[in-house]
Amino acid sequence: MWKKAILGGLITFVASYILFQIGYVATSGPFFCAKCHEVEKYVISWQKSPHNNLNCLECHQPPGELGKIHAKARGLNYVFQHFSGDFTVPTRAIMSDHNCLICHLGDRDRYPNTVRLTNTSKVNHYETIQNSQSCLDCHRSAGHEVDMYVTPDLKGAKEL
Template identity: 70%
Template sequence: MWKKLMIGGLVTIVVLYILFEIGYFATSSPHFCAKCHEVSKYVTSWESSVHSNVTCLECHQPQGELGKFHAKARGLNYVFQHFSGDYTIPTRAIVSDQECLTCHLGDNKSFPEAIRLKNTKAINHYKTIKESQSCLECHRDTGHDIDIYLTTDLESAKPSS
């Protein structure tokens, strides 16, 4: 009896995980995200950036399998906000320095052409990392322009429906 329950439970977990991975893959393109997440202007900006070969989630999701669950839970929240109209632009984007470093120190084999960090007379990246200074302090608009929806008088901060 216990053996059947254990096997049944294990099969259920594996099937649910496979379904999650299929759903994750199907819903992870920038254009899919822009359908229900008010980021269409950011996607347009991203398409002409040096990071246009990197998807949203490769920068905006914590690493690992739990990071995938975290990103999709946030995504469901954005879908709810979109359809309820209860949101504020801009939403806070999550970008971890670890995501930057994984590529630019050469640890992400998916992007072997990524420019490697180096120290120059002007910038000492070793010191910057050692002092826990965020990559975004100098490279905030690298993936796409920031604050696209904002104007000096905050008019048009929220797209009209």
């Protein structure tokens, strides 16, 4: 009896994990994300960026399997906001420096031609990393333009 319960639980877990991974891949690309008008302009500017060969979540999710779950849970919240029109909590893209560093330190084999971090007379990336300074402090628009919807007079966010 216990063996059947354990085997059934294991099969359920593996099947759920496989279905999650399929759903994750199907819903992680820019063209899926652009189906909501709130993100469409970001996707258009991403297409013109040097990072246009990455999918959205390679930059915009915490690392690891739990990061995938976190990203998809956030995505469900964004879907709710889109369909309800309730934007009382602003949609914010999460950006982790880990995602920048894993590529730009050469730790991701999938992108062998990535520009590697170097130290120059103006910038010491080693010190920047050691001081926990964010990559976005200097490279705010590396993936695509940012803050497109907010004008200096704070209009435009609802005029989508």
